Amino acid sequence: xxxxxxxxxLRFVVLVLLQVLVFNNIxxxxxxxxxxxxxxxLLLPFETPPWLLLISxxxxxxxxxxxTDTMGMHAAASVFMAFFRPSVxxxxxxxxxxxLGLSPGIKDLGFNWFFNYSLILVLIHHTVYFYLEVFTFHExxxxxxxxxxxxxxxxxxxxxxxxxxxxxx
Amino acid sequence: xxxxxxxxxxxxxxxxxxxxxxxxxxxIANNFNYQGARVLNTANELTGKTYQTxxxxxxxxxxxxxxxxxxxxxxxxxxxxxQSYVKFSNNEIFVNDTTYKLQYxxxxxxxxxxxxxxxxxxxxxxxxxxxxxxNNMAVVSPNGIVGIVSGVSANFSSVMSLLHSEIxxxxxxxxxxxxxxxxxxxxDYKRGALIDIPSHIKIRTGDTVITSGFSLDFPEGIMxxxxxxxxxxxxxxxxxxxxxxSTDFNKLDYVYVIKNLFKDxxxxxxxxxxx
Numbered sequence: 187x188x189x190x191x192x193x194x195x196l197r198f199v200v201l202v203l204l205q206v207l208v209f210n211n212i213x214x215x216x217x218x219x220x221x222x223x224x225x226x227x228l229l230l231p232f233e234t235p236p237w238l239l240l241i242s243x244x245x246x247x248x249x250x251x252x253x254t255d256t257m258g259m260h261a262a263a264s265v266f267m268a269f270f271r272p273s274v275x276x277x278x279x280x281x282x283x284x285x286l287g288l289s290p291g292i293k294d295l296g297f298n299w300f301f302n303y304s305l306i307l308v309l310i311h312h313t314v315y316f317y318l319e320v321f322t323f324h325e326x327x328x329x330x331x332x333x334x335x336x337x338x339x340x341x342x343x344x345x346x347x348x349x350x351x352x353x354x355x
Numbered sequence: 356x357x358x359x360x361x362x363x364x365x366x367x368x369x370x371x372x373x374x375x376x377x378x379x380x381x382x383i384a385n386n387f388n389y390q391g392a393r394v395l396n397t398a399n400e401l402t403g404k405t406y407q408t409x410x411x412x413x414x415x416x417x418x419x420x421x422x423x424x425x426x427x428x429x430x431x432x433x434x435x436x437x438q439s440y441v442k443f444s445n446n447e448i449f450v451n452d453t454t455y456k457l458q459y460x461x462x463x464x465x466x467x468x469x470x471x472x473x474x475x476x477x478x479x480x481x482x483x484x485x486x487x488x489x490n491n492m493a494v495v496s497p498n499g500i501v502g503i504v505s506g507v508s509a510n511f512s513s514v515m516s517l518l519h520s521e522i523x524x525x526x527x528x529x530x531x532x533x534x535x536x537x538x539x540x541x542x543d544y545k546r547g548a549l550i551d552i553p554s555h556i557k558i559r560t561g562d563t564v565i566t567s568g569f570s571l572d573f574p575e576g577i578m579x580x581x582x583x584x585x586x587x588x589x590x591x592x593x594x595x596x597x598x599x600x601s602t603d604f605n606k607l608d609y610v611y612v613i614k615n616l617f618k619d620x621x622x623x624x625x626x627x628x629x630x
Binding site for chain 2 (some may be wrong): 272
């Protein structure tokens with residue numbers, strides 16, 4: 187049990203640092219910016235109590251905000267994403283039941299399941315974040331393309347991360 | 356009362372979600388104050404320190420590039436000093452010491468965090484109030500204009516980059532002094548827009564755009580960029596001009612913050628006119 191807590195706290199710290207020191211320096215074509223830290227919310231164990239899910243999502247967003255001068259925007263987007271996580275989990279059926287001890291990842295539930303699960307949640311997060319960032323629907327389609335392309339890159343990095351750190355045994 | 360409690364407990368997930376979102380939006384609202392200027396607080400001192408440490412490590416990787424930029428700037432400055440000019444006439448003008456007075460002071464600073472990917476971009480400098488930096492000071496790089504100081508803490512300051520939706524900088528064409536305004540319409544961080552140039556002005560791609568000196572913060576003649584393309588829609592009185600910034604915002608490292616020593620005096624005069 188303790189092991190899970192330590193693992194997630196460690197993941198929290200590592201992802202915040204990775205996000206602010208590495209991924210925030212990646213700008214494909216100048217305006218596509220992946221937000222890989224949402225992987226923390228995706229990978230929280232199934233048995234995480236709902237309140238902890240919301241609070242921990244808020245805090246990871248808040249820490250990223252502190253470093254990127256976007257006070258509250260990442261926090262709002264992360265909480266929004268976390269709020270939808272239980273519904274998305276219920277929506278996507280898996281070949282295996284969500285048993286105790288299973289973690290949401292490619293290793294336990296397969297590529298297809300993980301891809302759909304991440305795709306929906308990453309899109310929710312990025313949509314909220316990018317529209318909050320510009321705070322206007324003025325340039326609706328410009329922001330829309332930023333959401334789409336950034337989501338693609340975020341997903342790419344999350345899936346690469348899955349294959350690097352959680353290899354099938 | 357009991358029922359209310361039961362109700363809240365039943366849907367606590369939703370209410371907690373609502374509460375956290377409200378907190379987040381309060382944070383956002385507090386940060387969106389007048390003119391997009393932000394007040395740096397103790398938390399920013401902390402993040403500033405993290406970026407500083409990171410920069411101390413990665414500074415070395417850019418030394419070669421920075422040396423090159425500085426050498427180029429030195430060459431340009433050498434070409435401007437008196438010894439580089441040949442005197443063709445003997446009609447020397449007596450230069451009284453009081454004719455020239457220093458108006459702009461340059462403070463060097465290093466960028467410790469920067470972004471180009473957002474719609475509104477800011478950067479953080481490793482110098483702040485204690486080093487003489489104040490709000491609204493101009494920031495330039497050896498290659499051209501960079502932005503305006505928008506927030507100052509004790510040892511760090513944040514700069515509203517030229518890549519910001521609210522930035523408006525008074526500019527002019529070098530060849531005929533036609534003046535306009537620089538803005539950023541998002542997208543490519545290498546491209547900006549020059550607006551308010553009337554349609555009777557003759558322009559060409561490649562024309563140089565410099566600061567006009569009409570603002571109290573920017574000295575005249577600082578490079579902004581060159582005209583990339585332009586068009587004139589039928590019936591419009593003004594050109595739509597795209598410019599290539601001379602500054603590469605993705606590679607910025609060292610910058611100068613410009614202090615206008617006469618600003619208070621100029622400001623007073625301006626205010627007295629409005630009364």
